Amino acid sequence: MGVVSELFTANRVAVVGATPREGSIGRAITRNLLEDYEGEVVPVNPNYDEVLGIPAVGDVDDADADLAVVVVPPSIVIDAIESCGEAGVRNVVVITAGFGEAGAEGAQRERRLQEIAEEYELNLVGPNSLGIMSTPTGMNATFGPENAIPGGLSFMSQSGAFITAVLDWANDQGIGFKDVVSLGNKAVLDETDFLRTWGDDEETDVVIGYLEGIEEGREFIDTAREVTNDTPVVLVKSGRTSAGAQAASSHTGTLAGSDRAYEAGLDQAGVLRAESVQELFDYAGVLAGQPLPETEDVAVITNAGGPGVMATDAIGDSDLSMASFTTETTDRLKESMPEEANIHNPVDIIGDADIDRFREALEIVLADDNVGSALVLSAPTAVLSFDDLAEAAADVQSDTGLPIATCLMGGDDARAAGRQLQEYGIPSYFDPARAVSSLDALARFRRITEREYETPTEFDVDRERAREILGSVLDRDDNRLGVEAMGLLDAYGIPIPDGDIVDSPDEAESVARGIEGPVVMKIVSPDILHKSDIGGVAVGVDDADVADTYEDLITRARNYQPDADLLGVQVQEMVDLEDGIETIVGMNRDPQFGPLLMFGLGGIFVEVLEDTAFRVAPVAKSEAREMTEEVKTAPLLRGARGRDPVDVDGVVETVQRLSQLVTDFPAILELDINPLVALPEATGDADEAQQTAGVTAVDIALTVDPEQLEAEHND
Amino acid sequence: MGVVSELFTANRVAVVGATPREGSIGRAITRNLLEDYEGEVVPVNPNYDEVLGIPAVGDVDDADADLAVVVVPPSIVIDAIESCGEAGVRNVVVITAGFGEAGAEGAQRERRLQEIAEEYELNLVGPNSLGIMSTPTGMNATFGPENAIPGGLSFMSQSGAFITAVLDWANDQGIGFKDVVSLGNKAVLDETDFLRTWGDDEETDVVIGYLEGIEEGREFIDTAREVTNDTPVVLVKSGRTSAGAQAASSHTGTLAGSDRAYEAGLDQAGVLRAESVQELFDYAGVLAGQPLPETEDVAVITNAGGPGVMATDAIGDSDLSMASFTTETTDRLKESMPEEANIHNPVDIIGDADIDRFREALEIVLADDNVGSALVLSAPTAVLSFDDLAEAAADVQSDTGLPIATCLMGGDDARAAGRQLQEYGIPSYFDPARAVSSLDALARFRRITEREYETPTEFDVDRERAREILGSVLDRDDNRLGVEAMGLLDAYGIPIPDGDIVDSPDEAESVARGIEGPVVMKIVSPDILHKSDIGGVAVGVDDADVADTYEDLITRARNYQPDADLLGVQVQEMVDLEDGIETIVGMNRDPQFGPLLMFGLGGIFVEVLEDTAFRVAPVAKSEAREMTEEVKTAPLLRGARGRDPVDVDGVVETVQRLSQLVTDFPAILELDINPLVALPEATGDADEAQQTAGVTAVDIALTVDPEQLEAEHND
Incomplete structure (x- = not known):
């Protein structure tokens, strides 16, 4: 090329x-x-x-x-x-x-x-x-x-x-x-090639696109991160919904990845995603024409109260906020505006405002350090021409260098003045909500330019041992692994309970003796999925009962399914769930973006409430932490409702280590650590033997691609 | 008037x-x-x-x-x-x-x-x-x-x-x-007067409005329900956000109610709420110009694949769905469309489609009974004029009587043809998402016209007893009531645990003897809010320990706050929370809409996840049931994750009874039943003594307006 x-x-x-x-x-x-x-x-x-x-x-x-x-x-x-x-x-x-x-x-x-x-x-x-x-x-x-x-x-x-x-x-x-x-x-x-090219092109102010799929997700993310340091990228990615993805597939033959992967990947890439053609060009227009605001705080200036309220609502819905003026600003407004004016934000300079009053108000609020950008709203009145207002906005912008958006709420005159503003790069709409959405896009892009992308931590792991454990599927009919693959987590430094898989009562007793307190015993078989349902799990087994329980579990398994592939019985330290919080850390491999990591709180929170966070791996520490922060249940991890906070650092590190594991082994198609129990923080500090103290992976389920695995083996 | x-x-x-x-x-x-x-x-x-x-x-x-x-x-x-x-x-x-x-x-x-x-x-x-x-x-x-x-x-x-x-x-x-x-x-x-007037006006096709507040919420709801039987009502209610509400208040002096109340009230009223000026006029235009669709199923016809995917996405995001064609339809499309065309929905009649092909495709899909409405998309091509397409759409609409929306995706020519379509009442946009949103508004209004508003059930209650219990605040400094007001729920037929408030060890023993099994004992005092924190709650007290526990609780209360107003000790049947689900049923009185009912699952679901449903009281049974269905945690009530379903009927009836209580007594400003324990269904059937079997209100907190109470007393 x-x-x-x-x-x-x-x-x-x-x-x-x-x-x-x-x-x-x-x-x-x-x-x-x-x-x-x-x-x-x-x-x-x-x-x-x-x-x-x-x-x-x-x-x-x-x-x-x-x-x-x-x-x-x-x-x-x-x-x-x-x-x-x-x-x-x-x-x-x-x-x-x-x-x-x-x-x-x-x-x-x-x-x-x-x-x-x-x-x-x-x-x-x-x-x-x-x-x-x-x-x-x-x-x-x-x-x-x-x-x-x-x-x-x-x-x-x-x-x-x-x-x-x-x-x-x-x-x-x-x-x-x-x-x-x-x-x-x-x-x-493909899209990544043009993204890279236009990122280097000084004549390109904004890269925009309509995509139905992205070919190489990771390469796209890495490229976009560089480009969006200074060039905004706004994309419509269609095929968002399952019906849309199907339509896209029959349109261009694009194999659609999951929209969760696109949502996560485009966000990690620093791309602004537009949901509609209107958003695409609203964002592109404002990003091409306006400087970036220093803060999220917007001053609204209007000659009409109602539209001012609408703009305030739209700002409340966005990531922007209404600027609080300094006393100096309100004093200056009080001096120069009529008594009936509202000198607080939204500033209502009332219906008889002429162009001088508009200009002065705009100059005053933009001189306030608390103001990052201004939104100018005007209904048609007999004493103000939209054309004059357009010129004034352009003047003030050129004097202050701060971003301005406008709503000229009228018909053909407003449209003509809007075209004039467009020449100056200042966006103009009828609808206050659209103007706010454009200012919000500016602020979002500023935050993107300020991002610092960390390098993912490289942990010291036992890759060879992990490779061996994964390799065990090659001897089997099934490409799924269960609790017998807990060693995979151990190899990557993710804490697992003490214990082992045994195939005799004696061995069971010997393992149980090495574990403090009673143990949990489970049948290990790829053919028996719902172990609890057939009584295949025994909880709180004392040392004295271990041998009998072993026989009992094996008998149950044999009775349930005589030809099941029985790998033995797992004897495991009991993890006290009462004090901890069950979380799920998982991954599935997206056709475009590769390994997509998932985090959520266990049980109903993920399964019923779908309260989950996603990132494309590999993730840096800050990204792993964001995942634990953006779920709605995040406050529970941090000690809501009088509970002790649990070891969030341990959860974050587990996400990072899983990220490294699934990046190292493309043969892993899906993997769930469910539950990963996060224990109260005190526990974590006391137990320095564990690499990530205060969390324990209690169970694992994964699916492996044997062909890919063999290919990796042969590398 | x-x-x-x-x-x-x-x-x-x-x-x-x-x-x-x-x-x-x-x-x-x-x-x-x-x-x-x-x-x-x-x-x-x-x-x-x-x-x-x-x-x-x-x-x-x-x-x-x-x-x-x-x-x-x-x-x-x-x-x-x-x-x-x-x-x-x-x-x-x-x-x-x-x-x-x-x-x-x-x-x-x-x-x-x-x-x-x-x-x-x-x-x-x-x-x-x-x-x-x-x-x-x-x-x-x-x-x-x-x-x-x-x-x-x-x-x-x-x-x-x-x-x-x-x-x-x-x-x-x-x-x-x-x-x-x-x-x-x-x-x-006010708005209700004009709503009523225009509802009766044959020349008014659609009522639209910009409101910052509604004066009499209940009257508005009742009026709007009648009007929206046949006349659509579309409103922008601004002051949605707290900043917006504040701006509205300084603009018109409107005392803003909570937006939750507006959201619930406008929905119960059958009003379509627009979030922006664009939505207001998009909805108004399509409702004025188009017939209502019989079904939610949309056929998309396009000469361009990409826009077809965008429309499909937008339909996926909405309450509409993509129509599945009958075999007859796909056969007819196969016969008459070129080989490269996609004859499934979205129908892509490809870029060389002339007006005859467009018209034929449109006729074929609208003849399909599975199709409720059609969306026609066209990119500019050399072989098709937007004007011709406008005429064809208008013809087919007049022949079939089915709703059509269009996206003419081009510049001035498209705009001119759009004006032509507007003459026929057919909406036309550039953006597929807007066209879908308009068709969605049509379908939503059809559902509104089909609503049947039930009369709220009038339960047989002991209003006099409730009035007495409420009246007890008049003797006190405080306008809050706690567990001492459980009788209020009993008077309105909401099941409460057995028990009573006592003021001697003997009385405590006597009450405990009348209750099967161990009891819960709690200090009752308006001055001690967090009873558990001072050891003011004893759980699982056996009969033998009741007298000692009484003394102990009183001592703790006296030590904690010597001058506290001690109303006694509550001795209550223990409710087994393990088998049930804790819910919260509450109310607070909105300045515009009056009593706003709330339902959610107890603990973190309401407090951390804000998973709640609201309705303006009085509610009919169907509305109370909707509240239990629209929370995200609804599946838990109905037996998700292998649990027994709990008595949802009992919860629904409790919501209805609370609705009656707070409607009967405008002096009740706030009331929370927290928790209302919903027990597994089997339990409910066995215990016929309770009026709503299978649920139990364990605690109550309410705030009363004494002045209003006296006014009611004097009625």
Whole structure:
């Protein structure tokens, strides 16, 4: 793969399959390219001497192009691309459809395409793409929409029609773009490649996108974390719901991961996720046009009380807050505003406010250090023109350098003034809720730029022992492991109760003697899932009863299922659940994002109330801690309702260690530590023998991919 | 109060305080009335012979008007309105400000206004109103905006500026109104009066409003339930958040009730609540223009895959669902659509779809009985005009009578076609999420029209005994009652444990002997709140220990607080919490809606997870049952995780009985039954002695308003 940005800076574009035939895609692309493009256009088609008045060549080799747009029929597209490679054209956009989205034959063709791209190190967009655009050179290498207006948004979309729709709308709205790419089937270049490219591009103010799937979740997260240090990324990820995911899958063949993984992954990546087209462009507009606020505190200035209340509500619903003014500010407002005005936030300068009063109020509140941004609301009145208000807002913004959003609540006049504000990069809406949502996006992006991404802790673990325990599934019919795999946790430093799996009464007695107090004994068999139901679990067994209990458990198991694979009986230290809190730490592997970690409180909290937190592994300590903080039951861990707080540090470390385990072994498909008992903090301090004092993993269940495991073994 | 609708049908309007003075409100109103109004306008002002060319009279008595708009200064407004009353003018709009919103003097003036209105039975709007409009007669009796376009929306607003803003915008959008009223301070006529009036008005298709408070919650609910049988009501209730409520309060002097009460009350009333201006008009537009769907199942037809996925997601997020087509439908689609089309929902008729294909697909899916409504999505293409699509949608709708919403995803062309669709009442948006939200509003309103409001059950209770128990606070310094008021629950048929409050060891023994098994003993004192903390609760006391325990408890109480008011010791049957589930049933009295009932599971579920359900009392059985169903923990009551289900019927009946209690006694300000233990169902069946078997109220806490109590006593 070459330098992706060269796609957009090409000086000479070959249209492979250009034709003058009316209604053809080859003609549409050639025509679009001839519209504004500063570079050269070379039609490639052995059947024509010229296309649309431009001399054509018979072979791409004769085009001397640095970008080829390929529109030949599917059957000859492979040859055409191979010719591009041989001719030294490194940038290729494949418009032709009939690949991965079109059955087995298409998929085979797409694999061939990937091979050729790799062989020739091609920057390949598509196949099944609408094309690409880049406004600095006026290049419109698509068969769809008219050219974009120049601007600061770079836009990728997995739906070509969505590009057409957005550009048609954006051109009428005066919204401008830097680069646009229709990703198509993403056979070679995907969202991460364009993200990286635009992150390095000084002319791109905001990266926006419509995605139905992300190919390589972890790579995307890592790339986005770098990009979003200074460039905002706003994405619509559709296929959120199960019905939507199914629709996306039949649309582009995208294998949708779980939306929980996307939600966690996009958040960890620093991406702002938009739920609708309106949000996408509201966020993009404000992020492109406005500076970032220093604080979350907003000053609202209005000439109408009702809209001021609506804005205050919307701020209450958001992560923003209403600024509290200093005494100096309220004094200044009191001096200069009429008596009936409300000089506290929301500042109501009342219906007879003229432009001078508006401007003065705005200047006063923005001079207050407690104010991070301002929201200006105006209903139409006889004494104020929206145009004047737009100019005043732009002036004050340019003087103060602070972010401003506006609501001009009126008809055509308001719309015209809104367009004027847009020229200054200041957003304008009718609805106060939308203006607040945009200011909120600014504040959220500021917090993203301030994030520091820690490196995940690398614990000293016994990886070889873990590998052996996982390897035990290779000898079995089943790819699930239960309590017999507790050693896996031990190998990764996660505290487990004392105990062992035994296969005789004597051995049981010997293990029990080594454990203080009574023990718990359980049948160990992959074939018996609900052990309690058949009396396969004995709790509080004294040393004297251990041998008898062993026989009893084995008998029960044999009676229940004579042919069950009996691995023995587990003899385990009793963990006092009364004093502790049961939590669940789990993982399942997402097709896009890889290992998705889950944390929640045990029992009904996870199962009935679905009170859970997710992160894509590997996680740093701060991310593991966030998981324990963002569940609604978090206060229980920290000692709500008169209880002692439990060892949250131990829970956090367990999450980190599990993260390391599932990252080290891609063969682990699912894993649940259920319960992980978190004991009151005092207990933790006393017991220094445990690596993470104060928590104990009581049971484990996991599913392993044997093929992957063998592959790992052979590494 | 007269017939409110006469405000809007007046034939002759007196403008009391009309003046020709430039910039005056009196001039603005006269000018607005002279614009389009079919009736007569009579300026009333002793200082002028004519105003704006119309002969003026010196006194309202000479105007012979059926509506007076009063704009005289605050100091003479009372006299002016009295003159209206004497002159027989029954309909009055008071524009003048300086009443309840303006300090003590203003509040005093507002009370006088109310007295006069009552004396003369005036339909009085305001004071502090922008005025009223009614398009059938062209009457614009406001000093604000230009006249509304005629249409089916009747609109009330507590913010005059919001009316100005909305009309300015709506006129440019072509959105029409029947009546408009600026409610002002609502001294006489309030939202409920206009709701009732417009509910009876055949020309009003949808009632919409912006409210910051509701005056009489229960009356509003009862009125809205009748109106929403056939007329949709969509409201923005602002002041939702605490900051917003504070802003609303300083704006209009509205005393905000809790938003929980509004949320519950508006829902019980059948009102659709809009969160933003955009939602308000999206909902109003679709409800005014579209028929109601028979089912929640939506067919999506699109010429672009991506937008189809977005729409599917939005449907997944809503209460709607994606329609499953019959085989006949998919067969017909297969026959008539191209091979590449997706004939399952969302139906993708692909980018080269012309108008005939679109129309045919739409006809096919709407002929399917599984389809309740259709969503038509289109990106711009070379082979389809948005105008043609608009016409086709309107045709198919008129043929089928089924609701349709559209997304024309483009710029000016799409906007123009959208206006065309609006003429047919078909909503059109860019964003699929908005279109889905509108179809969802239609389906929600259909469900509202199908609601049957039960009458609350009237249980046979001992009201006199309850009155006596409540009356016990009148002898005390404190207005709170605790466990000593358990009899209140007993009087209303809510099961309580056996037991009594005693004041000697002998009495304690005697009570304990009457109870099977060991007992619980508690200090009873309004001055000792946390009894457990001082060892003031003894659990599992055997008969033999009862006397000693009595002495012990009394000693502890005396030691802890020598001057505490000791009411005795409660000796109570032990309720086995192990087998049951602790719930909380409570009430607090909202300033607008009255008694607000609360239900949730005890302990952390209410306190930490805030998993609660609210209803305004009195509630019918179905509403009480909904409360037990809508908490997230509902599955626990019904036997999740292998437990026996508990007696939900008993919980429901307790909620109903509490509803009756707090409705009977407005003096009860707050009441908590905490815990109400719900026992497994078997227990309930066995014990027929209890009126609601299977639940037991273990403790009670309530706060009483002594003044209100005395007033009730004197009734």
